[in-house]
Amino acid sequence: MTxxxxxxxxxxxxxxxxxTLFSSRVMAxxxxxGGVGKTNVVAGLAMSLAQMGxxxxxxxxxxGLANLDILLGLSPTHTLEHVLRGEKxxxxxxxxxxxxxxVIPASSGIQExxxxxxxxxxxxxxxxxxxxxxxxxxxxxxxxxxHDSVIKLLLAAQEVLLVTTPxxxxxxxxxxxxxxxxxxxxxxxxxxxxxxxxxxxxxxxxIEQLQAATRRFLDxxxxxxxxxxxxxxxxxxxxxxxxxxxxxxxSPSTLxxxxxxxxxxxxxxxxxxxxxxxxxxxxLGES
Ligand SMILES: Nc1ncnc2c1ncn2[C@@H]1O[C@H](COP(=O)(O)OP(=O)(O)OP(=O)(O)O)[C@@H](O)[C@H]1O
Ligand SMILES: [Mg+2]
Numbered sequence: 001m002t003x004x005x006x007x008x009x010x011x012x013x014x015x016x017x018x019x020t021l022f023s024s025r026v027m028a029x030x031x032x033x034g035g036v037g038k039t040n041v042v043a044g045l046a047m048s049l050a051q052m053g054x055x056x057x058x059x060x061x062x063x064g065l066a067n068l069d070i071l072l073g074l075s076p077t078h079t080l081e082h083v084l085r086g087e088k089x090x091x092x093x094x095x096x097x098x099x100x101x102x103v104i105p106a107s108s109g110i111q112e113x114x115x116x117x118x119x120x121x122x123x124x125x126x127x128x129x130x131x132x133x134x135x136x137x138x139x140x141x142x143x144x145x146x147h148d149s150v151i152k153l154l155l156a157a158q159e160v161l162l163v164t165t166p167x168x169x170x171x172x173x174x175x176x177x178x179x180x181x182x183x184x185x186x187x188x189x190x191x192x193x194x195x196x197x198x199x200x201x202x203x204x205x206x207i208e209q210l211q212a213a214t215r216r217f218l219d220x221x222x223x224x225x226x227x228x229x230x231x232x233x234x235x236x237x238x239x240x241x242x243x244x245x246x247x248x249x250x251s252p253s254t255l256x257x258x259x260x261x262x263x264x265x266x267x268x269x270x271x272x273x274x275x276x277x278x279x280x281x282x283x284l285g286e287s
Contacts, residue, residue: 024274026138027191027264028157032173034144036165037195039068040234040244042141044253047245048261049137050099057094057102057131059140061153068141069105072097073241076105083127084112084120090127098246102135125279132275145173146180154181156281158271159189161225165196166206175213182218189268193260194227203227225263228256 029038039062046056060068069076074095082088095103132138140157142150154160160181164174174192181188192210197203207224214220233251237244245254271277 023270023272024132024135024138025159025264025268025271026140026157026274026278027159027161027268028140028142028154029161029163030142030150030154030177031144031163031170032146032175032177033164033167033170036144036163036170037228038062038144038163039071039141040238041161041163041193041195041228041257042068042139043071043243044228044245044257045261045264046097046101046137046139047099047243048254048257049265050101051245051258052261052265054136054265055100055134056137056139057104057135058097059104059106059138061106061140062143063107063149068103069095070241071238072101072103072243074103076103078105080104080106081112083123086120086123089123090131094131098243102131104131121283125276128275128279132273135275138275138278146177151180151184152282155185155188156278158274158278159191159268161191161193162222163193163195164206164210166194166198166202171206171210174210178210178214178220178222179218182214182220186220190222191225191264192222193225196230197227198230200227223267226256226260228253228260 029042031038042058046058049056058068062068074097076093076095078088078093080093083090083093090104093105095105097103140153142153162174162177164170178190181190192207194203194206197206211222214222229252231244231251231253233248234244234253237247240247244251245257248254
């Protein structure tokens with residue numbers, strides 16, 4: 001980092017007095033294997049939190065196939081890349097989703113975050129600080145798997161939510177993901193969510209299997225959030241490009257999302273200056 005870069009960063013932070021640094025919670029949603037339901041979990045939890053009166057922003061950081069926008073019936077015209085290039089300010093690319101959820105399309109641009117020039121960095125931190133003033137939660141939808149840029153996002157976030165299905169392949173890849181995070185940051189809170197389970201028993205068995213492995217080989221416990229059942233209503237809502245929480249308010253998956261959102265609100269601590277510290281970790285790779 002150059003002297004000029006650190007000076008500009010310090011300036012950017014100074015422009016926001018300590019008293020106005022807002023508390024928020026930054027949670028990255030991940031999985032070892034792809035296709036296990038991350039994006040649906042992000043949408044389901046975002047909507048449930050919104051229904052509870054929380055202000056939610058979603059960072060769509062899946063640089064593979066970004067499909068959160070499709071899932072929510074949104075059409076982004078610009079992405080984070082335009083902000084970094086100085087063509088747009090952050091507020092101009094943010095999409096208004098259902099139930100007041102704001103979506104930041106970052107599927108292109110997110111990989112460049114770790115090698116920004118100082119003026120791009122300044123634009124981004126100032127934008128994020130403005131957004132954080134009106135946000136209680138930032139949920140980050142990531143690409144699956146152990147790619148370096150995904151791991152950087154996970155390590156920068158305050159909390160990690162790991163999604164797995166009961167399938168053995170998904171479970172093995174979930175363990176691999178826990179191991180990678182744990183080796184880089186043993187203190188990082190990792191929450192476990194079992195998706196697409198056929199029954200409570202199946203979900204509990206899956207949780208126990210994963211916990212047994214992490215206890216034995218990593219000497220750690222995962223924080224268990226709960227399960228979302230396999231639900232035909234969720235499938236139908238995906239087809240209709242509507243969030244299941246909105247489309248089928250009484251479906252089994254909606255009820256599960258509501259319960260899990262409630263747990264999150266009770267258990268995840270507020271982080272002072274959560275947005276800015278996420279950015280700082282990401283850009284400096286401090287983890
Ligand atoms: N609880 C569920 N009940 C029924 N089907 C589900 C459930 N969760 C996910 N699915 C199915 O799995 C598909 C993939 O879900 P989703 O796109 O959320 O996964 P993902 O982990 O984000 O995938 P990717 O790794 O490609 O980003 C959904 O389109 C849906 O068909
Ligand atoms: Mg996805």
